Amino acid sequence: MTETRRKLTTIFCADVQDYTRLMGADEEGTLAMLKRHRDAMSRLIGLHGGRVINTWGDGLIAEFPSVVEAVRAAVDVQNELAGMNATRPADGRMLFRIGINLGDVIADGEDIYGDGVNIAARLQASAAAGGVVISNTVYEQVRNKVAVGFDFLGPLTVKNVSEPVPSYAVRIGEDAGDAPPPQAATTRPEAIPAKSTQQPNRRVRKIFAVFALAAAALVAINLLSWQGGFWAAWPLLGLAFVSALIWIRSQDRIDRRMATLAAIALGIVAINLLSWHGIFWAVWPLLGLAVAAGLQWATRG
Numbered sequence: 066m067t068e069t070r071r072k073l074t075t076i077f078c079a080d081v082q083d084y085t086r087l088m089g090a091d092e093e094g095t096l097a098m099l100k101r102h103r104d105a106m107s108r109l110i111g112l113h114g115g116r117v118i119n120t121w122g123d124g125l126i127a128e129f130p131s132v133v134e135a136v137r138a139a140v141d142v143q144n145e146l147a148g149m150n151a152t153r154p155a156d157g158r159m160l161f162r163i164g165i166n167l168g169d170v171i172a173d174g175e176d177i178y179g180d181g182v183n184i185a186a187r188l189q190a191s192a193a194a195g196g197v198v199i200s201n202t203v204y205e206q207v208r209n210k211v212a213v214g215f216d217f218l219g220p221l222t223v224k225n226v227s228e229p230v231p232s233y234a235v236r237i238g239e240d241a242g243d244a245p246p247p248q249a250a251t252t253r254p255e256a257i258p259a260k261s262t263q264q265p266n267r268r269v270r271k272i273f274a275v276f277a278l279a280a281a282a283l284v285a286i287n288l289l290s291w292q293g294g295f296w297a298a299w300p301l302l303g304l305a306f307v308s309a310l311i312w313i314r315s316q317d318r319i320d321r322r323m324a325t326l327a328a329i330a331l332g333i334v335a336i337n338l339l340s341w342h343g344i345f346w347a348v349w350p351l352l353g354l355a356v357a358a359g360l361q362w363a364t365r366g
Contacts, residue, residue, distance in 0.1 A: 069171055070171070072172050073167070073169050073170075074168075074170055074177065075115075075130070075165065075166070076126065076128055076185035077110070077127040077129060077138070077139065077164075078124070078163070078164045078185040078188070078189040079126075079161045079164075080124040080161065080190075081160070081161055081162075082195075102149065106146070113137055114134050115129040115130075119176065132167050132203055132206040133207050133211060136165060136197070139163045139197045139235070140235065143161070143237050146161060160194035160195040161195070162192035162193065163198070164185045164187065164188030164190070164192055164199070165197065165198075166182075166185035166199070166200040168184060168202065183226065184230055185200075188232055191218070192234070198218065199232065201230065201231035201233070213237060215234065218234055269311060272308075273311075276304050279304060280304055284297050284301070299339070302336070306332045313325055326354050326357060326361070327358075329354060
């Protein structure tokens with residue numbers, strides 16, 4: 066018999082909008098599409114450090130140790146699924162609703178139970194097709210840490226939970242689903258986001274512009290004080306490596322861990338070439354990185 070225990074975790078619930086209608090129109094096609102969408106969702110959940118606890122019918126439940134990564138995973142999921150739906154007719158798209166809650170749950174083996182799970186399920190049921198709804202406990206943790214906006218939806222009544230749960234819709238973009246009711250956005254003005262979805266790209270461009278100016282200055286200093294050696298290659302390599310890491314961190318549609326390993330590999334090769342003494346010693350750390358990349362690929366969700 067497994068031992069039960071209580072723990073604080075982030076619960077991620079998802080299901081398909083109008084699943085019964087889709088099954089009625091095309092059972093085999095809907096099941097095949099559900100598998101593709103669920104595989105994509107499971108992969109992204111794993112990339113953000115979460116684990117899928119259970120699936121049933123058209124539903125899925127997962128948990129995350131990080132609240133921020135749970136919300137990032139939900140945004141990545143909806144963006145990727147929107148791309149998968151883009152070529153399908155409007156009435157044939159499979160749109161998921163996602164609800165996220167941070168709460169205390171009872172863990173029994175691999176399963177979790179309790180009000181924290183019930184609240185996440187209720188939030189999911191209230192989400193728009195292709196949208197994400199989070200509880201106030203999630204909002205308080207992520208409002209200044211993720212580059213999305215939030216609209217206050219008001220208190221949500223949950224069965225067997227005495228106090229209504231304040232909830233927020235996550236703004237993912239025009240393709241993320243139906244917009245929240247206009248009155249919901251004015252119910253609580255402070256819920257208007259401090260960040261817009263365009264800020265990360267602007268910030269990255271500004272950083273790259275500063276790095277480009279620094280690189281140009283280093284090259285100019287090296288040339289103006291020329292003594293037969295191009296020492297600027299080393300700080301330029303450092304700037305290039307940091308720029309690559311910043312760019313990888315800003316991307317949502319790539320495997321960031323694999324991309325980071327690739328950037329490290331290129332950096333090692335560059336160091337070997339810049340300090341060339343007739344030996345390609347970089348082959349050994351590259352072998353280690355290849356093993357790490359293989360393990361990452363083999364164990365991804």
